[in-house]
Amino acid sequence: MNAIEVRDLRKEFKAYSSRSGLKGAFRDLLTRNYKIVPAVNDISFAVKQGEMVGYIGENGAGKSTTIKMLTGILTPTSGSITVNGMNPHKEREKFVQTIGVVFGQRSQLWWDIAVQESFRLLKKVYKVSDAHYNEHMDHVIKTLDIEPLLDKPVRKLSLGQRMRCELAAALIHNPPLLFLDEPTIGLDVLVKLKIRDFLKEINEKYNTTILLTTHDLTDIEALCERVVMLDEGKVIYDGSLKSMKENWAEGKEIQFEFLESAELTQLERLTAGMQVKWEIDEKSRIFSALTGDDDELVSQVIAKTVASHKVKDVKINEPSTEEIIRNIYERGMV
Incomplete structure (x- = not known):
């Protein structure tokens, strides 16, 4: 069973423009100039249950808009979405019980109350039993190392501490599908490693499906075998990270550091007839083939x-x- 199925998904927005001058301002009061801009442009893809997929693209490519449609925040202009066997917009109350969402730049925790009070409120919202909450959240809290933070108000947490608490909050009801939109933005290396290890663990333990959008490609490399790449609202690549490297990598560089002096012309003669180009860094005297x-x-x-x-x-x-x-983006290799 696929956790996510998207067919010909499209989302359009109206982009308004203002006329210049005082006369133009008065005209804008009566009629506005606008054009229709497709943020997501007829995309299709599927994510299998238990898969960890990186959803990547430049700013404005349509990543966050897609996530908002998949989670039911936005309604598509056209196309179809099935997530966990449901339509996110038509079965809203039942649907949200089956997903967890972390937006790196938005919080689902209450700013002025202690972290554990936010957890208790979310527990009531998701109708999680005491037994299930205690068993599951004890493990989550220990693994993410947030036990010392539970009594602190959210506003007094650092960014790294808050993001670990946000991730725990998204998992209170142990959803089968987790959406992560820039979850490691601005975090230090140690916190990133802790979050990555935790995501791997819940994927292995609970077969949790994870859709990850991020600009930090080390997160993608550490967690995802498959990537879906967007450009101007369209999918330009959907496949394994390994295949992308094999098909689009531009060769290899072999660096040599010699014990004795060497000359570029000697090395070029040595590999004459072979598809090799030699270069030298004069400062370090390192030769590259x-x-x-x-x-x-x-x-x-x-x-x-x-x-x-x-x-x-x-x-x-x-x-x-x-x-x-x-x-790929610079040369338009699609």
């Missing part, structure tokens, strides 16, 4: 170089996920 993704070619370049020069260190660098995605 730029090759394609052919592992056999990489092996041959290293073997020839090591056989003819005394090598102190060798490093093989592959393009990062961030570089690959940047190239």
Whole structure:
């Protein structure tokens, strides 16, 4: 069973423009100029139960708008949505019992009361039994290390502390589907690692489906095997992170640090006839051989170089996920 099914989903907004000058201001009082802007443009995808999917794109690509439609906050202009077997807009009360949502820039906790009081209020909202709450939340609180924070008002928490509490609040009713919209924005490395480990754990323990939107691609690499990439409201890639790297990575870089002096011309003659481009960093005297993704070619370049020069260190660098995605957007590789 798919946790999420989206077919030809579209969301349009009216974008108003103002006329210039005093005369234009008076005209705007009577009639407004506007144009229809599609924030989400006829997208289709499905997410299987238990899958962890990264939903990525530039600012304004339509990520948050999609999440708001999937959670029932916004109504689509057209298309169909099925989440946990329900329509998020028509079965609202029943539907919200089956999802958890964390928006990095919005809070579901009450600002002036203690964290544990917010938890108790949410427990009543979701009609969670005392036994289930105690069993499940004891584990969540310990794993996220928020026990010392329970008596503090939310307004006195740091950003990292609040985000851990927000995540716990979203899981009070142990939903089968979790939406995370920029959950690690502005957090330090240690807090990010704690949240990532926790998300992996609940996915393995409860088979929780997770849809994650973030600009921090290290979160995607750590958690998701599959990514859905948006550009101007359209899906431009839907597949595994591994396949994206294999298909769109622009070769490898082999860095050599030699024990003795070496010359660029010597190395170029050494690999003549091979698809290799040599470069040198004059300051560090590190030589780089730029090759394609052919592992056999990489092996041959290293073997020839090591056989003819005394090598102190060798490093093989592959393009990062961030570089690959940047190239996709810049060059329009769809």
